[in-house]
Amino acid sequence: MILGKIKIKSYLKMFTFIFSSSLLVGCLHHAPTTQAQGHLDKYAEIRRTSLGIPHIKAKNWLGLGYGYGYVQAQDNLCTMADSFLTYRGERSRYFGGQATLVYEGVTDRVKNLDSDFYHRHILSEDMLQRMIQAQPEKVKQLVSGFTAGYNRYLHELSLHNTAHQACRNQIWIQPISEQDIYRRMYAVLFAEGYTRMLTNIVSAQPPAALSNTDSSTAESPLSIATFSLNSLASKGVGSNAYGFGTQATHSDSPLLFGNPHWFWFGPDRFYQAQFTIPGEINVSGASFLGIPIIQIGFNDNIAWSHTNSVAAHTGFYELSLAPDDPLSYLRDGKKIKMQANTITVQVKQDSGSLTPVTRTLYKSEYGPLVNLSPLSWDTEKAFAVRDINQENFRSWRNWVRWGQARSLDEFIAIQQQEVAMPWVNTVAVGRGNDQVWYADMGAVPNVSPEQVKMCTTKSRQILAAQLDPAIPFFDGSRSFCDWQSDPDSAQIGAVGPARMPNLLRTDYVANMNDSYWLTNPQSPLTGYPAIFGSDGNTPVSMRTRLGHIMVQERLQGRDQYPGKFINTEILQKMVLNSRVLTAELFKAQLLEKACHSPLVDVQHDPLNDITYSSPKRVNVTTACHILKAWDNSGHITARGSHIWDGVWDRLLDLPDHILFAIPFDKNDPLNTPRKLHDDVTETLRQALGATVLDLNQHGLSLNAQRGDYLYLSRGKNRVPLYGGCDEIGYFTIACVKKIDDTKLNTFGNSYLQLVGFPNNKVEAYTLLLTSLSDDPASPHYSDSTRFYKTKQWLHLPFTESEIVSDPNYSLLILTD
16 A cells, blocks of 8 residues: 655644545545545544644544554554563563563563463463453454554554664564454453462462473473462552542532552553544543553543552462362362363574473363462362453443443443443542542452351461452362352352442542542441451551541641632642651651661661661761751652651551551541550661661762652653652652662552533543653653643643644544
8 A cells, every 4th residue: 555645734733644545535525435435444533732642533433443553553662562472472482581571560570481371371262252252343343443553553664764763673563463452451451360470370280290391491490489469559559539529629510530550661551542433432531552442531521530449359269189180170079170271482592593382271160270389289289269350351341331421320320230340449520410429349259258257268377468358268169169149240250239339429539549448538438348348447548548638628728728629720739749648747756756866776677678797877867857857748859758768668567556656546547547656766766777878878868859869761861750659658659669770660640630520511631640652752752741740730622622723733644
């Protein structure tokens, strides 16, 4: 196909038309023939506005996907192409088996060989076909169009000489198939389940095979990792979301704030766009790279956001093996053969040659076999894990339907029908509705208290420290222990929506990754199944406390802003204020206890797990003076926040009853626990001394500004940032776990949206911390990051008139 380009300047705005040369006349005269009309199925208008935000307009769902696949590839080709190798299970072919994944994301930076075996095993062809068959035609067309759009850009890559220099000549830059997109979509569902156990799944082997699993000597022997189930939240990944009703806004409109604390690099990064098919859908928001559907966003009538749920989405089964066969298990006395999945991965060697490596992995009717070391697969027992989302094929249909929802009532009805959210809470608001909505309503295992009592095996006690109490660990030999179904369950083995936490309020709802319990402190939610998390028997996080405290101060007029209401202008400032609750509550006490003597003999650094054979003497006088003068914030120019972060980080492993004098009280959850215990003076001094010693060893000035070490690298430039870590008590999240130039964590505030419907119109403000593109040659590599740095919210164009009148408007028409 020969491509032609015409650029037309009109009203000082740039319009670019790209088309098949055979369609030249039809495009220019807007009167295509009947034959040409068939070709225009793949038709998309890509209207970019300020910061490069693409507003994709199409005539059908195929065209919508076509435009979206094109712009994602145009902006992020290298990241996406790399990720398709991951989901396809081909990383070892191009990068070797012992190298690790490039990016930190929902998949940890595991070895390529482990990643390949995992994705080939879990994203198996049979399950993938079941997922595809369950999708409505709209989703299938989006996937088909997205695939074609991505490949279209790849075909044109030679026309863009400076783009994607990091990867454009690599042999792994290849066209993709629709299967690649479906694999990517399916993988998302396991972010809080199978993916968290990747190495444990691929190392699960029957006893006779443990000594020699891989049929190649080119790779090191299989390593048996000790089981550890770490949620994304335990890594610091999470979200903040507020929904304010008209009682709080004192206006005709509710107001939504959404802010996932998410990954800054890799395929799980958020990409912002708008989808429009006139008369059918008009939705703006964000999705992960490689996903052809808006996952968080708003339309003319509703706005929604998500936060990570603490509900359990997985469970374990202990299998009683057949006496004569460790590859079969007994269920109600019947012998059942495990499904063996023999996988061969091509592995690149140092010489450049490929060597096949074969491993056999296993599945039960519950799910894949898993290595739970120190629990072992022996001749009597083995262990399987079940992720409720392996049969949750409804999520994508749910998100498409939300994009078309005409009211908050319809939005809620869709959620109750689909019950499809894989591992997130939902907060939503609607035009013309005084109330706002919260729900932890998605795919969650359905286990009864009787089952927990009768089916939990003794083996669970061995893993008690690694497992949340809500995660079921059942006897797999009895059908009585199968996950149950309610009359309204959307899938077998799942809780029905009638028993799921939800709340409608006219003041506000909020979630900061704690359980449903304290969605609104004035109306705590209780009585839901234990698998959804605590209903008041454990403290909420410092971030949750601060999130509610800020709202209460605002509605009571006790903060720095005017009035006793929430509006867009005030909320923009509140959510980026970088307050540090632990400093507000405990700094004065800590200084009094830890700074009474200038010298500290540091014996142990718990953060770095260092015990000194001879104590290290440290003078903390300067640190004490800096902390005293510090304004208790994580602003870019704040001096002292890194000292405080280091001290508090070293106190986190202390039990609450040791650290705090006044324990948690469920009747006063926003103010407890509080007050440092009198007996922790030496512990505080050790934490302060170890922090000063650590900072000195890394060459970071005690008087450094926040932005000196908290930043996002963009090429050779560093963009200073603000905020801090969740566990320290920041609401504004940008997290450094270890203070040196290489340890900046790759997550934090990501796509922020603030949406209301004043005067019956859509008003949206957004920030995209990471910017749209991963390509240093792109004008959208760091432009939005710099907006974020200066807290310059983008008033996002949404209506047709707003889009075309944007000062940076450009138009690209794609036809095929």
